[in-house]
Amino acid sequence: xxxxxxxxxxxxxxDTESLRPSDYPSQLCRVCDINRETSLCSRLTKDEFTRVLSxxxxxxxxxxxxxxxxxxxxGHVYALTSGSVKLYKLLSDGRRQIVGFLFPGDVFGLxxxxxxxxxAETLNQxxxxxxxxxxxxxxxxEVAPMLERRMFDLAVRELMRAHEQMLWLGRKTALERLASFxxxxxxxxxxxxxxxxxxxxxxxxxxxxxxxxxxxxxxxxTFTHLKKLSVIVIPDNSHVVxxxxxxxxxxxxxxxx
Amino acid sequence: xxxxxxxxxxxxxxDTESLRPSDYPSQLCRVCDINRETSLCSRLTKDEFTRVLSxxxxxxxxxxxxxxxxxxxxGHVYALTSGSVKLYKLLSDGRRQIVGFLFPGDVFGLxxxxxxxxxAETLNQxxxxxxxxxxxxxxxxEVAPMLERRMFDLAVRELMRAHEQMLWLGRKTALERLASFxxxxxxxxxxxxxxxxxxxxxxxxxxxxxxxxxxxxxxxxTFTHLKKLSVIVIPDNSHVVxxxxxxxxxxxxxxxx
DNA sequence: CGGTAACTTGACTTAAATCAACAATAGTGG
DNA sequence: CCACTATTGTTGATTTAAGTCAAGTTACCG
Numbered sequence: 332x333x334x335x336x337x338x339x340x341x342x343x344x345x346d347t348e349s350l351r352p353s354d355y356p357s358q359l360c361r362v363c364d365i366n367r368e369t370s371l372c373s374r375l376t377k378d379e380f381t382r383v384l385s386x387x388x389x390x391x392x393x394x395x396x397x398x399x400x401x402x403x404x405x406g407h408v409y410a411l412t413s414g415s416v417k418l419y420k421l422l423s424d425g426r427r428q429i430v431g432f433l434f435p436g437d438v439f440g441l442x443x444x445x446x447x448x449x450x451a452e453t454l455n456q457x458x459x460x461x462x463x464x465x466x467x468x469x470x471x472x473e474v475a476p477m478l479e480r481r482m483f484d485l486a487v488r489e490l491m492r493a494h495e496q497m498l499w500l501g502r503k504t505a506l507e508r509l510a511s512f513x514x515x516x517x518x519x520x521x522x523x524x525x526x527x528x529x530x531x532x533x534x535x536x537x538x539x540x541x542x543x544x545x546x547x548x549x550x551x552x553t554f555t556h557l558k559k560l561s562v563i564v565i566p567d568n569s570h571v572v573x574x575x576x577x578x579x580x581x582x583x584x585x586x587x588x
Numbered sequence: 589x590x591x592x593x594x595x596x597x598x599x600x601x602x603d604t605e606s607l608r609p610s611d612y613p614s615q616l617c618r619v620c621d622i623n624r625e626t627s628l629c630s631r632l633t634k635d636e637f638t639r640v641l642s643x644x645x646x647x648x649x650x651x652x653x654x655x656x657x658x659x660x661x662x663g664h665v666y667a668l669t670s671g672s673v674k675l676y677k678l679l680s681d682g683r684r685q686i687v688g689f690l691f692p693g694d695v696f697g698l699x700x701x702x703x704x705x706x707x708a709e710t711l712n713q714x715x716x717x718x719x720x721x722x723x724x725x726x727x728x729x730e731v732a733p734m735l736e737r738r739m740f741d742l743a744v745r746e747l748m749r750a751h752e753q754m755l756w757l758g759r760k761t762a763l764e765r766l767a768s769f770x771x772x773x774x775x776x777x778x779x780x781x782x783x784x785x786x787x788x789x790x791x792x793x794x795x796x797x798x799x800x801x802x803x804x805x806x807x808x809x810t811f812t813h814l815k816k817l818s819v820i821v822i823p824d825n826s827h828v829v830x831x832x833x834x835x836x837x838x839x840x841x842x843x844x845x
Numbered sequence: 846c847g848g849t850a851a852c853t854t855g856a857c858t859t860a861a862a863t864c865a866a867c868a869a870t871a872g873t874g875g
Numbered sequence: 876c877c878a879c880t881a882t883t884g885t886t887g888a889t890t891t892a893a894g895t896c897a898a899g900t901t902a903c904c905g
Contacts, residue, residue: 379881401841420755422842441744448748467740479736483724486743487698491705493750498685500757501801502625504860543759549861551885568870568884585679762893793852808853825852825902836893846904853900865891870883875876 342499368430370436371481379475388461398451398459407461409436410480414457415533418449419541429490429542432534434519438485454533464569467573488515496585500544503585508543510583513563517573528573536568557582602768615844626737627718628667630694636732655716657709661727662699664718665739667766668692670789671714675706676798682737686799688749689791691776695742711790757801760842766810767840770820786823793825814839 368508389412392398399407416433430449439451442464453577467479489560495515499508517527532539540547556565562579572580635790646669649655655666658677673690687706690696696708724736752772756765772785789796797804814820819836821829830836 354642374795418751422755422759424842426759426842429715430751430754441747443741443748448751479740481735483740483743484700486740486747487700489745490698490747490750491700493676493747494677494687494705497687497750497753497757498752500680501685501798502679502683528713541758547860547884548863548886552861555885585681585683803894804852805854805895809893812853848905849903851900851902853898855897855898858893858895861890862892863888865888866886867881868885868890870881872881873879875878875879 365381371438371478373481376477379477383462383475383478386463390461391458392456393455394453394455396457398453399440399447400450401448402507403445403539404552405440405447406464407440408438408464408467409440410438410460410462411453412458412460415454415455415457416451417454417534417538417542418451420449427541428544430496430539431489432523432538432542435523438480438482438489440490441486454538489541503551505553506556507583507585508545509539509550509557510562510579512539512543513557513571513573514576514580514583517576527576529570530573532571596832613738628693628742633734636734637690640719640732640735643720646715646734647718648715649710649713651710651712653710653714655705655710656697656704659703662697663721665695665721665724666697666708667695667717667719669715669717672711673708673713673714673716674791674795674799675708677706682684684798685801687753687797688746689799694781695739695746698743698746710794724820726834753799761808762800762802762810763813764842765802766796766807766814767819769796769800769834770814770828770830771833771837771840774833784833786827787830789826789828 335585347452360459380401392414392558398416399405411433413435416437416439417426417430418431418433418439419430421427431437431439431452440447442448462478466475495511499511502512513530516532518532521527534542536547540550543550545553554563554565558565560578560582561575562575562582566572609610619643649671655673656662668690670692673694674686675688675690676686676695678684678685688694688696690713697704699705710763719735723732724739728823770787773787773789777787778784793801793804793807796802797807800807802810811822813822814836815822817839819830819833821831821833821841823829
């Protein structure tokens with residue numbers, strides 16, 4: 332349960348494509364992230380970036396790959412650079428709660444000495460950048476102060492998302508939860524520069540159910556309900572067209588009437 | 589809705605009691621926290637501590653005092669030094685989800701530019717230490733690198749607690765949620781050097797219900813259920829004696845059978 | 846004391862879970 | 876390219892855990 336990586340998954344872009352000065356940090360952070368404004372490595376100085384480069388590992392994972400499991404000794408923090416990942420916790424009898432879906436630009440794997448607090452698994456082909464956790468905060472803080480700052484900001488963002496999901500799970504109906512989920516996916520897509528509709532659903536209905544604290548049957552019925560309200564169209568099971576985002580948002584907040 | 593502090597609440601111990609060198613940082617951090625090992629200000633150097641002192645404000649709040657409200661412009665981070673605080677989010681129709689109960693040593697108020705993501709309210713008489721958020725991470729990072737480190741660690745702890753609560757809310761029964769809650773309070777009490785039983789419940793049944801995603805009636809019935817199982821005794825409504833912590837923990841994980 | 850707020854208990858309802866087919870989709874190999 | 880199969884998703888019938896409604900009871904506070 333401790334080995335999380337196949338050697339064959341290892342890829343290092345720096346081995347194959349040389350990094351030109353113009354690649355960083357002004358426009359795209361080609362190695363460890365997507366977009367200068369939102370990425371973990373954004374706003375690093377050239378020196379910082381160079382030092383970070385020397386400490387990070389780059390990985391590619393196949394679909395449904397277990398990156399690490401809950402309880403594994405935690406030594407690294409990950410920044411997702413492409414694809415999607417789910418984070419989940421299990422009860423001994425198999426009940427599962429997905430605590431987050433991650434998209435490029437998100438970080439995961441923050442942990443204390445008790446090990447990772449959740450399992451992380453890819454939904455599709457994905458790549459991620461891995462940093463030693465001791466690089467953050469320790470005596471080696473001179474390595475990249477701005478990286479720590481960015482990591483902190485992203486951790487705060489994750490915490491806010493977690494609080495939002497607690498409201499969904501504790502106090503919203505099935506319809507409100509699914510509407511909130513779709514609206515949230517749309518908003519996060521726009522933050523990555525993608526259109527807000529159609530929304531991609533790289534996860535299964537079962538994953539959505541375990542994320543929203545529902546059963547797959549209820550998720551399916553609720554999708555049908557939203558279809559009948561003409562709020563969404565489902566061209567195929569991994570895409571949703573949002574026809575009426577204002578109404579979707581209203582439903583998400585309980586304005587269903 | 590923006591003013592969060594009464595001037596009369598302001599107290600600055602440094603105004604009334606002078607700080608002797610022996611007070612920091614070796615034993616107790618008398619000003620901004622409880623216990624050197626677990627506090628925000630633990631492990632600061634003398635210089636760091638002095639600089640932090642000059643930037644922090646110390647507050648005392650009466651019971652049921654609103655420290656800030658969801659959406660307020662966020663400029664400060666708080667470290668609770670005594671008493672208890674609840675953090676909650678509201679829906680427009682009044683439904684409420686409490687996203688955390690805080691005890692001495694916990695931090696709250698981390699936010700991004702959208703303002704505080706939750707409201708914060710005291711449960712009882714409480715005191716807290718307030719830092720400007722820009723003190724963390726910005727250009728002024730030289731102020732107290734170790735403070736940032738501590739803040740990051742405490743944010744990670746909050747995130748882990750949030751993930752745990754998501755599992756409770758999404759996948760546990762009423763009995764499992766209440767058992768988890770009591771076990772968690774007991775564990776956190778021991779972390780603060782208090783006995784694990786009796787557990788203090790500074791919050792109302794209504795607060796517990798809104799924390800666990802239940803109604804007050806269900807919370808009440810479930811307390812009765814735990815009493816009948818002889819797992820707990822309730823000497824008064826703000827204290828619970830844990831008679832059988834192993835069984836309580838088993839019930840919390842679904843080992844009810 | 847008296848009155849209000851907080852909590853408990855009981856009767857009944859309901860949203861979502863469970864159980865059970867059934868339909869669509871995606872692979873797989875001939 | 877098309878059966879064949881397995882997986883995934885949908886729909887319907889029924890059950891159930893928790894919610895709602897309605898009394899009671901206890902604790903708190905002036």
